[in-house]
Amino acid sequence: MLAALAPWVAGSAMVNFMGHYDAAAGGARRGYEPATYERLARIKRAYDPANLFRFNHNIAPAG
Secondary structure (H helix, E strand, O other), X not given: OHHXXXXXOOOOOOHHHOOHHHHOOOHHHHXXXXXXXXXXXXXXXXXXXXXXXXXXXXXXXXX
16 A cells, blocks of 8 residues: 555655654654754763663664
């Protein structure tokens, strides 16, 4: 069914509509511009360096 939508794919994903397949390591990266993702990873490093909040579309701490 998703193959029928292929002509309209923009190459990124909307975070609110990501599925379980996007929960894999690095899957959340598709939902953000590269600079935004890196900024979020730096914030994650500052506030959650042990990556305790990882059971979602995880953004791993930078570094």
